[in-house]
Amino acid sequence: MFSIKRIKQLSVFLENKEGATAQVFNILKDAGISVSGASLSDTADYALMRMLVSDSQKAQQVLFANGINCVESVVVGYKLDSLEEVTVVLNELARKKFSINYMYITSLGSGNAHYMVFRLSDTDKFFEQAARAEIVVEDFN
């Protein structure tokens, strides 16, 4: 059966200039916050860096204090026992008519297990259905 986690993800707003990403990591490091996943995409003038951190609330505080804007959202993490499972999960989501806003794969910093992390069109509905199917959902952070 699937192992699913409910993850608090931080989306950090970055201006497109040298050192912007490094600054975020330095601030988190200085605050003793560990980063277990990150995904950065490029745009012309700004970027949203999605991050999984050990203490989301504290991370928001220190980033805001340094003038860096961020927002927390809840995403879904699927544990992958093998890479074949990627297709299974994606097919299942398509069948249930969930659309994926974005996804990335990360280890969540725990052993060798990999997680697919999703932001879905309707995350609340996803967790409702999981509850109804009596699938155990653990909180990651």
Place this chain on the structure above:
Amino acid sequence: MTKDFWQEEIETMPRKQLEQLQVERLKKTVEIAMNSPFYGPMFKERGITPESIKSVEDIRRFPFTTKQDLRDNYPFGLASVPLEKVVRLHSSSGTTGKPTVILHTKKDIEQWADAMARSMYCIGLRSTDVIQNTSGYGMFTGGLGIQYAAERLGALTVPAGAGNSLRHLKFIQDFGTTALHCIPSYATRLATVLNENGVDPRETKIHTLIIGAEPHSEAQRKRIEEIWGAKAYNNFGMSEMCGPGVAIECKEQNGMHIWEDNYIVEIVDPQTLEPVKEGELGELVLTTLNREAMPLFRYRTRDLTRILPGDCPCGRTHKRLARFQGRSDDMMIVKGVNIYPIQIEKVIMEYPELTSDYLITLDTIGDNDEMTLEVELVQLVDDYAYLQNLNKELSRRIKDEILITPRIKFVPKGSIPQSEGKAVRVKDNRQNH
């Protein structure tokens, strides 16, 4: 019955009679200014004497006066009275060049206080009010100008001065302040400080804000009124004319009545200096009619406005100036198009997703002018599609307004530097500019 006017006879004077009063005061002002080393020889050369003035139209025989004239004759070259009669001076900062100085006799100070008190009365302030002034007390006229006027009105006046928002907050609470005088960007900023300290601006006793000295849009006023739960009235003044107290909106909030017993108002084309057609946009030109230390004739204010047509339901007969459309010298020429920052500001205000702060940067890329517009997102949304749509829509709306497509840059809230004085809106890095 409650009294609606500070000086009913003057404020509601029939136009014909008002113009007669202007002619009389213009004659008197010419007589005074003949003593000025600047105007004296000029009047002689042009045959301008008190007797030669028959109607308000005669103002067109006078040459224009500019800020440069004030700089060139710094400090006392435009004095029309001996310095022993002068009791105060105000000065511009002179950060962008030589400073300018405006002189006042005792009577000038009284007239000025009376005009601004009339403006305060016009927006419903009374002796029972507690008026807190956030303008700097010093060479800037917004400090002492408001102070004297509010005292003349009989209100309890709090000379809190510029900056130190936490102190303002304390005074608002401790003294039960009912009215604030501030520039529009500070009205927003101070409200933010109140909120950050757990005080809802709408829960204070403040019912009126006098805002001015900085161009702002109708949408910005509405936002200020909403966050403060108070009425905000646009007030116009400039140190050359005295200071605050030249014109103010009445309760109709539809144009600022300019006190024509104190000024002759003209609207001219900034290029040709010819009067524009009635109701058209142009540069405001003012002649002082009630000042003696340093009267100014046909002073080019650089403010762009128009006269609103028709009568005002409030009963005041003095002409109404439309909201200022920027300054004739704020005008940027980008790719050959004349653009004023307020045109862009107007569009930004339509978007609740954005704060009211923005920065326009002009660069030369290749041989072309490029405009970058930085705007602040009120709240970050983790959605590229949304941000891209907002970007596209905003740049299209701005293009509709100014005919040029700017590059839009979203930045986090609070990252555009806010000054407690006038906000810097344009950075021109272009070569040959």
